[in-house]
Amino acid sequence: MLRLLFFIISLVTPSLSMISLNTIKGTGKSESSSKKTPVTILVHGLDSSSKTWEKTMPHLDGPSVAVDQRGSGYSPLGNPDNFSQSVLVEDLHQVITANAPNDDEKVVLIGHSLGGRVVLGYAATYPDKIAALVIEDMDIEERSPTSNGLVQLKPYDGVFDRQRNSKESLVQALKEVGYPDSFVERALGNGRLEPNAKAPQSSTWWSHISPDFRKLCYEHVLSTSQGKADCRTLASLFKEKKIDFSIHVLVAGKDGTVCIEESIQEMNEILGDEQLTIHRYPNAGHSIHSTEALKYQETINDIISKC
Known part of the structure; x- marks a missing residue:
C-alpha cells in the first residue's frame, strides 16, 4: 500500500566552494521487511529538473531524493566559469552525504540522460557510496552540441x-x-x-x-571522453575486487533512445557481463521512467531489493 509521498523542498548545506542544491524527498512504498532499504537518489538530464521524478518516487521501495542540478529546477547556476563534471559530482556528493551520512551507508544512484553521465562520474569518484548504479538512456559517446537535433541554441549574452x-x-x-x-x-x-x-x-x-546548463553540459561533460574514462576506472576497481555493486543501463526503443548501440556495446566490453546488465524497453521513449512507468518501477524496485 502506497504511503503519501511528502515532497519536501530542501536546501543541502554547501561547502564554501559549492552552492545550495534544491531537492525533493519522497517516502515511497512501505518496506516489506526488516532490512533497511537504501535511499534512492535520482538525477535528471538536460532541460529538466527534479519534477521529472514526481510520479516515479511514490512507487519506489524506500526513501528517495530527487536533485535539481545546478542551474536547473530551483537550484542556482553558480559561477559558469567553474562549471565541470567534477563540480557536478561534488554537488551530488553533498546531497548523498546529507541523506546517507554514515560511512557504511550506500545509495541506489539513478541518472537519466545527461544525469547518467554525472552518476557514472560519481560512481567512479565515490564508489564506496554506491549500492547500485542505474544509467537511464545514456551511453559514453562523445557528443557535440549539434548532435541534438531538437534544440540548437542561438548565441546570447550573459547568463539566461x-x-x-x-x-x-x-x-x-x-x-x-x-x-x-x-x-x-x-x-x-x-x-x-x-x-x-x-x-x-x-x-x-x-x-x-536552463539554456546555460545545456550549453555548459555539452562543453564540459557530453563532448568529453570522461564517460569512457569513468567506465575504465570502475572496471579496474571491479577487477581488483575493491568494489562490488551492480551497474544497469536502461535503453529506450529505437525511435526514442539517444543511445548509440556501438557505445552501449563498448560499455559492456569495458565493464563485463558480471557487473553490467543492459535492460531494453522497445516501446519506451527517451524518458523511460515516464513512457514505460510500470516496467521501469518494477526494474528499479527489483534492483533496490537486491541491495
Whole structure:
C-alpha cells in the first residue's frame, strides 16, 4: 500500500566552494521487511529538473531524493566559469552525504540522460557510496552540441534569467535562444515553466529549463571522453575486487533512445557481463521512467531489493 509521498523542498548545506542544491524527498512504498532499504537518489538530464521524478518516487521501495542540478529546477547556476563534471559530482556528493551520512551507508544512484553521465562520474569518484548504479538512456559517446537535433541554441549574452515577469515573456525568451515552439509548449504543459514557487506572492514565472546548463553540459561533460574514462576506472576497481555493486543501463526503443548501440556495446566490453546488465524497453521513449512507468518501477524496485 502506497504511503503519501511528502515532497519536501530542501536546501543541502554547501561547502564554501559549492552552492545550495534544491531537492525533493519522497517516502515511497512501505518496506516489506526488516532490512533497511537504501535511499534512492535520482538525477535528471538536460532541460529538466527534479519534477521529472514526481510520479516515479511514490512507487519506489524506500526513501528517495530527487536533485535539481545546478542551474536547473530551483537550484542556482553558480559561477559558469567553474562549471565541470567534477563540480557536478561534488554537488551530488553533498546531497548523498546529507541523506546517507554514515560511512557504511550506500545509495541506489539513478541518472537519466545527461544525469547518467554525472552518476557514472560519481560512481567512479565515490564508489564506496554506491549500492547500485542505474544509467537511464545514456551511453559514453562523445557528443557535440549539434548532435541534438531538437534544440540548437542561438548565441546570447550573459547568463539566461530564468525568472520573468510573466508567462508570455518567459516563453518568448526561451524561443529567442533557440527552443522550438513545440518544446516550449510541452514545457508549459508538464510544469517545467510555472509560476515562481520560490516567490509565491509575486506574479513572476520561473523556468526549470536552463539554456546555460545545456550549453555548459555539452562543453564540459557530453563532448568529453570522461564517460569512457569513468567506465575504465570502475572496471579496474571491479577487477581488483575493491568494489562490488551492480551497474544497469536502461535503453529506450529505437525511435526514442539517444543511445548509440556501438557505445552501449563498448560499455559492456569495458565493464563485463558480471557487473553490467543492459535492460531494453522497445516501446519506451527517451524518458523511460515516464513512457514505460510500470516496467521501469518494477526494474528499479527489483534492483533496490537486491541491495
